[in-house]
Amino acid sequence: MKKKLYTISLVFMGVVLLQFTNCNNPKTKIHPLTKSWEIAVPNQEIPEGLSSLSAKQCGACHTKHYEEWKLSTHAHAWTDLQFQAELKKESSPFMCINCHIPLQNQQEYIVEGLIDGDIYKPVKKPNPHFDQNLQQEGINCASCHVRNNAVIGTKGSTNAPHKTVKDADFLSEKLCISCHNANAVITPTLACSFETGDEWKSGPYFGKKNCISCHMESVDREIVPGFGVKPSHYHYFAGSGIPKLSTVETKILNGLAVYPSKLERFYSKMDTINYTLKVINEFAGHRLPTGDPERFFNSKFTIKNENDSVLLSKTERIGEHWEWYPEAKKMADNNLDPMEERKFTFSYHALEKGRLKLSVVITKHRLNKESADYNGLDENYPLFITVFDEEYIIDVK
Ligand code: HEC
Ligand code: HEC
Ligand code: HEC
Ligand code: HEC
Ligand code: HEC
Missing domain, CATH: 2.60.40.2550 (Immunoglobulin-like)
Known part of the structure; x- marks a missing residue:
């Protein structure tokens, strides 16, 4: 029994030693992450006044926003079968998840850098704040609304029971474009090509209508029942309308x-x-x-x-x-x-x-x-x- 333990710890020490020598190997260098999509939104504390970061909890008060978001592709950005199939391929690097589950809280590992700058050799450590339920929600409310441990809004509401910060510039089309515009050849056979932001910027709608005016239509309604009618926005994020699941009815936009x-x-x-x-x-x-x-x-x-x-x-x-x-x-x-x-x-x-x-x-x-x-x-x-x-x-x- 004792002997067995000993061997285990020897193996363990070997691993530690190996890692140690690895780090000191003059030929191996840990490169920092540089591109925006290589980096997750840092771990967030639950904003004051709330007990969870989950969409479900936001939905307890913001019932309409929650029901609409549930039908959106954003809510399936992690569970989507095609995404899961592609993620399992060896050719898919670690940073695939950063636009699909953008919060560090949704990710099992914290990536600290790349060995020799190789995207297939991330330096990972387990994330103590990892929450599997949040992961299932894909691009959830907190992905777009929670930063620096507070809820970001555009109104400066004083009625909210949660800590709220007003930042209209953050909640502008810039937020959409941070994920909907990536044009990079990652490896010779892997290219990321979403140029919706650039297409919009060089087109006739620039300065007139943006991602939010078309994909989050304005509506006057109660943001939380009982708090009075205010200017609000639908949260269906309707796009092509081709559903992700045969069981979910998605809203359709036709171009x-x-x-x-x-x-x-x-x-x-x-x-x-x-x-x-x-x-x-x-x-x-x-x-x-x-x-x-x-x-x-x-x-x-x-x-x-x-x-x-x-x-x-x-x-x-x-x-x-x-x-x-x-x-x-x-x-x-x-x-x-x-x-x-x-x-x-x-x-x-x-x-x-x-x-x-x-x-x-x-x-x-x-x-x-x-x-x-x-x-x-x-x-x-x-x-x-x-x-x-x-x-x-x-x-x-
Ligand atoms: C820069 C952000 C970003 C990164 C990084 C990213 N994606 Fe996406 N992904 C998107 C966006 C935005 C869409 C939606 C595009 C659309 O529907 O026009 C998307 C959609 C998808 C879809 C669904 C396609 C469809 O037609 O419905 C799959 C599958 C997918 N991504 C896989 C991956 C894989 C695999 C990687 C890593 C190689 C990856 N993504 C990395 C932003 C990203
Ligand atoms: C216990 C109920 C409750 C929960 C849970 C809740 N909110 Fe709120 N929230 C409110 C109320 C009430 C307001 C103010 C409504 C009003 O003034 O009409 C509000 C306001 C907001 C605003 C607008 C703030 C502004 O000034 O622009 C945003 C955005 C928001 N909430 C997002 C969220 C998100 C995201 C979550 C989950 C992380 C969440 N809320 C959870 C009750 C809640
Ligand atoms: C954190 C990254 C991220 C942000 C921020 C983001 N999106 Fe997305 N969006 C995605 C991904 C990823 C998908 C595709 C999910 C999938 O196909 O599984 C998507 C899907 C969509 C679709 C549906 C495409 C379709 O027909 O299937 C629309 C429309 C859309 N986003 C609009 C927006 C708008 C408008 C904003 C800004 C308010 C925004 N997105 C912000 C990542 C993001
Ligand atoms: C893809 C990003 C994105 C996601 C996901 C998202 N929101 Fe929003 N939300 C926005 C933007 C952008 C605005 C501000 C629009 C404006 O004022 O121009 C907004 C506005 C709001 C507001 C202020 C009132 C209104 O309707 O304009 C509330 C409340 C809100 N969101 C709650 C939620 C809740 C709850 C969820 C999840 C169920 C959620 N949001 C998911 C981007 C998002
Ligand atoms: C003038 C209105 C308008 C503006 C501005 C706009 N969109 Fe769209 N978008 C549409 C319509 C309509 C469709 C549906 C196209 C179709 O499938 O027939 C669409 C489709 C999409 C899709 C689904 C992909 C596809 O091929 O169907 C995504 C993703 C998207 N938009 C993101 C964005 C983003 C991000 C922005 C801002 C940079 C933006 N849109 C600006 C109207 C708009």
């Missing part, structure tokens, strides 16, 4: 305005049926799609005869094309700038008499089927939603 051309009801044999679909990025303050490079829109045109046999079909895609091996590289990009329009034409030469059906369907996609399969996502994981669906009956005489 695309669709203008279909008119079709005649009757055509003659040997006529060419010409159909034009014009789409405009009328409502998004950035490119469309934006953010994750895997997103895309498909416009599918299909013409069928009376027996439902497909006579001709064509698909037009709006999105980016990337090559990931041997090097992450954007190959092409036909995303729509704000207010940019695109015209798609579909022509069919009617060789026979009879009834035809033309269907035009626009879908927006989070990721394609191959990528979903590659990540082992089950078949219930929602990949796309339909935003336009028309069928035209045409008689060829």
Whole structure:
């Protein structure tokens, strides 16, 4: 028994010694973290007047904000199956979690630096303030509202039972952009490419409407029941509206305005049926799609005869094309700038008499089927939603 203990402690000492020599090895250097997304928001104390940092607790008083946030993608930023699948890959470095669970309190380890500056060799120590329930909440209320152990607001309210600090500059679009704009090649085959902030800054909405005006619509209501109606903001953070879970209904924003051309009801044999679909990025303050490079829109045109046999079909895609091996590289990009329009034409030469059906369907996609399969996502994981669906009956005489 004694002997066993002895060996264990020897092994333990060996580890300590190894680490010690490691640190003193003149060839090994611990590099400090430098990039904003390498660093978590430091551990927060619970603000005075509260007993937890959890969204659930904020929701006990701010019931509407909580119900809305629960439906947002932010609330799934950790539990999302795709995120979890990607996180498990060896190619995913430690800092993947810093925008998805931004508070140090949500993270199991504190990262103090990188051995030799290598992002795959973080120096980690266990975090005594780690709270697993907070982790499950992803980008929770405290992620955006708690800093320096106080709740940050924009009003300077004196009614709140919690310590409150007024800081409108902090709670501006700068907060959104701190996560929604990253453009870095991390390793040759891993690139982070979310440029929504830059797209907005260089577009026509800059100085007029920002992330908050479009994604957190204003509403007058009670912020806490019984405290009177005040200017407030919806907390759905509605985006593309492609749900993360088939069981959660997400609010949808549509950026695309669709203008279909008119079709005649009757055509003659040997006529060419010409159909034009014009789409405009009328409502998004950035490119469309934006953010994750895997997103895309498909416009599918299909013409069928009376027996439902497909006579001709064509698909037009709006999105980016990337090559990931041997090097992450954007190959092409036909995303729509704000207010940019695109015209798609579909022509069919009617060789026979009879009834035809033309269907035009626009879908927006989070990721394609191959990528979903590659990540082992089950078949219930929602990949796309339909935003336009028309069928035209045409008689060829
Ligand atoms: C015990 C109830 C209660 C809890 C729990 C609570 N709040 Fe509040 N909060 C209030 C009240 C009351 C106000 C003031 C409402 C008013 O003036 O209409 C308020 C105000 C606010 C404001 C606006 C402050 C300003 O001046 O702009 C923010 C932001 C806020 N709370 C966020 C949070 C967050 C985040 C949490 C959780 C970490 C939280 N609250 C937990 C009751 C609560
Ligand atoms: C701490 C980092 C962080 C901050 C701050 C942040 N976001 Fe996000 N946001 C994310 C992440 C991560 C996701 C994606 C989560 C996922 O897909 O699982 C996301 C998703 C979204 C989506 C949904 C996209 C979709 O359709 O799926 C919208 C819209 C959005 N954020 C808007 C905002 C706005 C507006 C702000 C500022 C008020 C903001 N975000 C602040 C990290 C952040
Ligand atoms: C992604 C960041 C983000 C998250 C997550 C978030 N908020 Fe907010 N919240 C904001 C911003 C930004 C504002 C200020 C908007 C303004 O005044 O321009 C705000 C405003 C508020 C206000 C002031 C009243 C109002 O509606 O404008 C309250 C209260 C509040 N949030 C509570 C919460 C609660 C509770 C949660 C979690 C259930 C939460 N917030 C989650 C960004 C966030
Ligand atoms: C003029 C309004 C407007 C402004 C300003 C705006 N957005 Fe959007 N945003 C939209 C609309 C509309 C969509 C829905 C696009 C779609 O899927 O059809 C959207 C979608 C998104 C998405 C989902 C990604 C996708 O491809 O659908 C994210 C993330 C997002 N916005 C973040 C932001 C951030 C961050 C800012 C500020 C830098 C911002 N937005 C500014 C209107 C706006
Ligand atoms: C700079 C902040 C940031 C970092 C670091 C970050 N993400 Fe994200 N992540 C985001 C934002 C913002 C979104 C939402 C983008 C959108 O929907 O437009 C997102 C969305 C996602 C999604 C969902 C994509 C979708 O279409 O719904 C996955 C999966 C993901 N990230 C994985 C990762 C992995 C893996 C890493 C590490 C390599 C990582 N993230 C690092 C900010 C970040």
